[in-house]
Amino acid sequence: MKFLAITILSIMALGNMNAQDNDSYLWENRLVLMLTNSIENSDFKEQLGEFRNKEEELEDRKIVVYQVTPKKYATGISDTPDWNKGDNFYEKFKKSNTPFEIILIGLDGGTKMRKKEFIPADEIFEKIDSMPLRRAELNALKKS
Template sequence: MKNLVFFVLLLPIISFSQDLDKHLWKDRLILVLADSYENPKFTKQLREFNTNTDDLQERKLIVYQITPTSYQKGIKKSDAIKNNTLFKKYNSSNEDFKIILIGLDGGIKLESNKLVSASLIFEQIDQMPIRKQELRTKN
């Protein structure tokens, strides 16, 4: 019985971990964390990305919207998945707003508790060795 309880408690962690793991070496991730989906910085940051969807796609960027109780994949409002694992993992200091860029290798490339322009993120990605290789291969 103890093993069953342990497994049930770990299930959300396992399923979320697998959700992010599927992006490794395929997609770059932008995690936008806030205390709520109505947080003004949160909504402004998402608007910034919403006006740059082609550039996000070009750079293989997937946005995750994360609050203390749930997360959503993508820029548009969608069905939230109830889970607090990612918020706890990436916002242990409990900031009211945070943005994190994760590279193809799964490493954190940028972390800020202030709004970040899409162009700054794109510039940073374009300086990465794998991105430079992608651009050479494309041309």
């Protein structure tokens, strides 16, 4: 919960979310943060392309993707996103000196996966599908 609070406060401090939006992410969406020092980075571009090919699966698993650079960030997987200024968002989440990092944050706000290179979307989906909350979601869908 502490990480979730930090995450939400970081996003709110950047002016992207109001209190209502803040509540919509809590227990509603998983976040994938794609951190790169350059949008020209090959891992970043490959990851973005991978997610574009898996939009339905992202939506099914309630994943919101953030593109994050040292000076700006955006939500979504568009080639031309609406960038927001935010020079401390990158610093708060970047834990390595690598040019690319991807972080999966679960519904509970905890870090579930952190990689320093491109990762196939299916590997992220397998990780999510193994989580208790996702299994409960799938069971509820089967019963309805």
